[in-house]
Amino acid sequence: MSEYLFYIVAAITVTTAVYLIFEKNPVFGALYLIQTMVSLAVLYILLEAQFVAAVQIIVYAGAIMVLFLFVIMLLNLDIKEEARNALPFQRIPAILMGIALFTVICIVIRSKLLQGKQDQYTTAYVQSIGNTKLIGNLLFTDYLLPFEITSILLFVAAIGAIMLAKRKL
Amino acid sequence: MLDLVALILLFPLIGTAVNGLAGKRMRKETVGYIACGAIGLSFLVSILVFCGLLLLPPEGRLFEKHLFVWIESGSFRSLAALQVDPLSTVMILTVSGVGFLIHVYSIGYMHHDKGYHRYFCYLNLFTFSMLLLVLSNNFLLMFIGWEAVGLCSYLLIGFWFEKKSASNAAKKAFVVNRVGDFGFALGVMLIFLIFHSIDFTEVFSAASHGNFETGNFAITMITLLLFMGATGKSAQIPLYTWLPDAMEGPTPVSALIHAATMVTAGVYMIARCNVLYMLSPFTMTVVASIGAATALFAASIGLVQNDIKRVLAYSTISQLGYMFLACGVGAFTAGVFHLMTHAFFKALLFLGAGSVIHALSGEQDIRKMGALKSHIPTTYKTFLVGTIAIAGIPPFAGFFSKDEILLEAFVRGNFIYWSIGAIAALFTAFYMFRLLFMTFYGESRVDHHTMEHLHESPGNMTLPLIALAGLSFVGGFLGIPGASAINHFLSPVFGGHTHAEIAGTELAGHSGHHGAWLPYLMMVVSTAIAIAGIFLAYQMYIKKPDLPKKLTDRFRFIHKLLLNKYYVDEIYDALFVNPTKKISVKILWKGVDVRIIDGSVNGIARLVGGLSNVLRLLQTGYIRNYAFYIVVGCIFIVVLAVFGK
């Protein structure tokens, strides 16, 4: 069951991703990306990462992508935006490079993976406590410092966004 | 008395210093007195030293005076030390004596010159250098004198530096001498390498004690190299070309340096090294051959020259050739003897020529002279003495010395040497009398303007002439066959090789198959040759004045060849001077240096600069482009990381 689900969702993900990079209209592009993200959220659930899946939809697909859409509309961008192409000759090499990169990655991940120490968080264990609770625990214990620093990051981003985008200071 | 030897050097040096530093602010007379006084004192000391030497037993006539250690490096050691022995005594007497006379003469001759004090400064310096050359006790110190006389020669030839020809001649003299010095320097080094010393005494005693067999290669090389130096200094083939040009200097300079003393340095040096030379028959042959060839060659050029000083210059070269011929056949005493008599009469001739030139306000072309006999009688008379002396008419000095050389050439050498010498002697007599006749006899070809100023030279010029004439007359008796004083005196230097054994009475015994009559026959023959030359000149220039022109027309080619000195200067220019200049400019400087070396240095710089301008184009300013580089770099790195074993 989950196998079919995986393949379907994966297909959707890839398709929307490919649509994203070939779509002329940025609004549609954003929508495709949202779709990709939502599909990924499904995969996260398949991987038993419910909290991440939720955040993916709420924060990523919801907040961030809406911000994108918001800006696209604010700037009133249309299809003509990409009229000028200074590097037409880069297209084919770029795609070839992408394929090459993909090939290399595939060759690499064919080899032995997951050689590392298996951790204690087996499915059963996680379910016994709850995914979200575990993550919360870890965030306020082991990863407290990065977590706090993230606040600075967000603060910086807020200041920056205001600084750069505010019409009048 | 011998201890005074350093004073011989000191006086001229003081003269140089005083005249050089303060001469400009002194009266001309003072300058002259200081200069002459310095040399005069030097001469007096030389006589004292000579007497001192005479007091010693003949075998012990060697005195060395150490002054200080000059250069010492490792086993190499060159002292500043003086050596007095018969040979150097002969030399110092000649140099300071003749030098003194010429100094006196110069007072009058140079009286009107602006560089008066400079002149005497140089002249004194020259005398010092020459005395140093002959007094030094090792090769390197000798080399100092050797080069220093070259320097003085340079300075004095170029004395009238405003004349381009003079400065050119000066430079030529120095450079050609340097070519010779090249050989000399190498010779000295080779001596050090072979003998581990450069002291005369040590080298010669090592050489004469049978450590080296005759014909030893190293010794041959040493002697050849030293002889190379001698050819430069003494103007032998192939390095003689500077001497005729050197006549650009003031005439007394020509007399002193380019006739009487400096040019004989080569002869002196070979005589000094006779021990070495005797060990190398090959070198001796070379020396004799070159000497003979030069004697003939220069004499032949002298036949047709029209410049009074040039004739004398070629004559000098020719006479030097004789001396080398003498040395080359092993007759060192004969060489030195001729050196001395030659100093007397050639100085006399030059000074006489100077007097003529002085009288004619600078005219040197004998075609514009003539009939001066009555106008400048003293000059004429003394000049006549000198001419006879060089021509080899007994009993004048030249006769004895030249005759002895010819005899030696015949006895020790071979018939060819003798015949060349004889022909050269014929030439000598001819051109000298040609000179005499054209200058003092016949019709006057002097232009009016010059004629008005025609006058006999002042006393301080004529007195040296008379003195030298006297010496030219009596000088020969020092080496009169059979009772040769100079042979006796020099024999300690030339040891077993002296010609005392064969000269004079002992001759018969030594070279038995020729018989005792040989010397006398030789005398007769050479006198006959001289007279033949004189007769020929008389015929051509007094009796039939139009004969020379006919002959010239008849043998146009030979005449032109002789007149242009066999084009040797031109050949040298074409062979050495011009190609060197051309190669230096075109290939080395503009080609190798600018184009290749500098070009490649700047080329690398330009290459990097060009590369910079190409590579910067990668920086297109397009973000996508930059991202592309990142991806390329990524693939490269990943491939290198994963597969790059």
Next chain:
Amino acid sequence: MITITHYLVLSAILFTVGVIGVLIRRNAIIIFMCIELMLNAVNLSFVACAHYLNSMQGQLFVFFTMTVAAAEAAVGLAIIVAVFRNKETVNIDDINIMKW
């Protein structure tokens, strides 16, 4: 059976697509979206690894990545807006004053 490899291949595809998008698109916002796509691909790989390793660190990392992405998005879009204010375009091929 869906193995880790499946997820990782999918992740690789998404990542590659994102890279290609960055290379061929000219609209700054779309490029930015492609970069977001790359980040998402990475997130997938993290979560997949975490799952198969029985580890939580991957999920945590994804959480941080998202936060960072949010911050970046805010700043990035602000920058794009600022550019647009001055230049009236978001075509990065037109934004090319500085080169060489």
Next chain:
Amino acid sequence: MTPVSIMTFNILSILPILILSGFGMIVLFVDIFSSRRWGEKNLLAYVSLLGVVLAAIFGRSPTGTTLFSFNETFTIDNYSLFFNFIFLLSTGLTILISHSYIRREEINHGEYYALILFSTIGMMLMASGADLLSIYIGLEVMSVSIYILTGFKRSKLISNEASLKYFLLGAFATGFLLYGISLIYGSTGAINLKQIASFIAGRGGIPDPVLLMGMGLIIIGLGFKVASVPFHTWVPDVYEGAPTAITAFMSVGPKAAGFAAFLRIFMTAFGSTHGEWQKIIYVLAILTMTIGNVIAIAQTNIKRMLAYSSIAHAGYLLIALVAANNMGISGTLFYLLAYTFMNIGAFAIVIVLSRKGDECLQINDYAGLGFKHPFLAIAMTLFMFSMAGVPPMAGFVGKFYIFSAAIKSGYIGLAVIGVINSVISVYYYLRITVIMYMKEPTRDFHPLTISPLIVVAIIISMIGTLHLGIFPSKVMEIAQQATLILK
């Protein structure tokens, strides 16, 4: 029962970070409450300076020991302390040189100083982070702040463009970095550097391809930050477009932070696979030096020239990384410190000479400076010779250190290429002095208004450059102690 791991909670260990963030806030508050007029905003600079100084003072902790805190996500050791000093120094100097500049450019906002302070926090985290997550977060804090600072001259298109380029490319490169981290995580199951190291050690030091690829991708991400070819392309453009004071900051702080992370990750986590990554760095080092130096020759804009020079210096530092011996690491530390002095000094001069609306950035604009403003010219000459590696300046000792390290590890070829490059670099550094001293002025220098703060910065830089050049011993010893931790 919920397992709650017991935290090694040591607030003192992050005291400098706390001080800096606190002062970041204070600056913002001061800005809000201070007058709108530009003239009274001097306080901002002084407050932020105070923050830096305090952070420097309280950032000291007993040396010689390694202190892990926050469950091994944060390390305090001599190594990170040394880097903290470099960061604080570059921050302090940047603030000093910014003061007059941002007033002239009318971007005198509290946010400017706050962002600088925040980005310093990011750098510190990069140097101190004990796992990949901390390092990543630190990197992002630093980068995002600098993206903003680069575009701080909002009204200038050149600044916008720089900011956009930096941002897009930075985010792109970060994508690779993250992917690398995920692969390492996938392979080792750990993001903590020590655990990664013990994993590799457990497998006999033989890494598998996934790990290697992850390593390669991390090199890309950090190579981008330290401006290594071929990830350097943003550098000239961004350096040119950014506000000059930020360019100065960018060329020292983030570069140092990049190397701090580079060294810590590769020496601690991948130390036993040295052979695998040194060949990559080897190639990168050669490319970076050569391309940086060669292209710098053709530059006419001084900021671009310094940008390429900064790339070249990254190349020299990579040599030390290749050598990977304690000499190389301490050499890197020393070099970065020296580079901070000389580079900020050079930019300070650039700032002094520029005026509003007339940036005076062409190298030819410096003609005749030598005798018009001897002090500035001497300072500039000093910095240029130092960067060229001429004794007795700091740059020479740094290069000496690095080449020594290379030779010690037997990389003669690399050292030879390095010195050849350093000769090439002489050309363009020398050109500045040529133009200053040997060319007649092509333009008149208006009377410069030189603020005392920037003079202080120049003097500090000069003293630093000379002191490190002539008496490097003390700093060398500290640097050597700092490296012992990594082994």
Next chain:
Amino acid sequence: MDSRKGELIRITTLLVSIVVFVLSLPLYFNFNAHAYEMQFVEKLPWIPSFGIHYHVGIDGISLFLILLTTFLMPVSILASWHITKHIKEYMIAMLVLETGMVGVFASLDLFLFYVYWELMLIPMYLLIGIWGGPRRIYAAVKFFIYTMTGSVFMLLAIIALYFLNHRATGEYTFNLLEFYRLELSFAVQFWLFLAFAFAFAIKVPMFPFHTWLPDAHVEAPTAGSVILAGVLLKMGTYGFVRFCLPLFPEASHVFIPVISWMAIVGIIYGALVSMVQDDLKKLVAYSSVSHLGFVMLGIFAFNIQGIEGGITQMINHGLSTGALFLVVGMLYERRHTRMIADFGGLTKRMPVFATLFLIITLSSIGLPGLNGFVGEFLILLGAFRSRILYASIATSGIILAAVYMLWMFQRVMFHEIIHEENKTLKDVSKREFAILIPLIMIIFWIGIYPNPFLRKMDASVNHLLKQTGEKAQTVSNLQTQNTAVIPKIDIVSETKAEW
């Protein structure tokens, strides 16, 4: 700047340099000629963590070079009286230069040596670039980069020595005297010798690395040329003596033919190119190539005469060529041209000058009785003792020297005065006289009584030869085998230390 202030600066600098010279004199008088060890040694820790010391001292080899430096300095400063532009900076540069030069000759710590070696580039570069002629920038940059190119390789070699020494003794030090004791394998010596020799050969400059020299000389101000020719070039030859020979004896022996031929080509080539120059300074510059060729030939003769001659010739060249540049500078000050064709007949207007010029010219030619001869003869003698062929070819250089110098002298000083401007030239002033006279006095002194100089260097040179000879013997078989084959770089494995 007002002229009084300028005058004050000049006089102060002059006094300082004279005081330095006077202070350096005790070095000579208190120097123990019988000891080969370094004397007047100062050793203070400088960078202890690297084993770097401020370690200076002199022996018979460096003694005279230091004295030459301190002696030429007041002379040069006196010759810079005409500088009016930026006097203060000029004088500072001169004094810094002096520091660097003395430092180079006195350093016994290789790191310190390198620092001084490079340090002295900066003031020289500024001197050429700021106070030089029309193409000064090109010349200055070329000078700087060219020299730097050589020296960076030396830096690498120094570092390599440092580690090799550590490997051998376990001690980290840059002490030259310690390095002397190192026994290096031939291959290592080979490469390190090359690195050192490259730096020094550029500095000397040996053919074909000489092209910076004419440019730098031509464009430099008079004092710059004097220092450049007088002292800077000596650093190269000094480097060979101090470092290459004793540190890498076997390699040095192997390189005898290469270096000797380069020297010989330099002698002849320099002379020929010099001969056809039309610019006085260029002529003198190329003559330096020739003269320094002699020095190199002497050093690589590997015997006492050669090396002592080489050192003497270093001093001589400093004096004679320095003096020649001063003379050319005096002409330039008067006429603002250095083209030979613009002169001619100057003797008439400037007799005193002519005399001084002539003496200097003759000294440069190597006339016996003047200084040049002593050095040249000893060099040639030394070279002759080791390889007759080399010495024979090189000796022909003395002919060429006469040609180019005298031809130049003739064209400048002799003939009629053709150019109007030359008719009003003034003879040497008191200041110029004061500049030249000390030089000329020493020229005579060394020429006539060189032994005090030679004696002081005896012990050191003997020791040097012992070092080179003894070390060379131990691996003497190696050289014959390795002459043809360039050894592979196994220095990597030799230096590679454990991590």
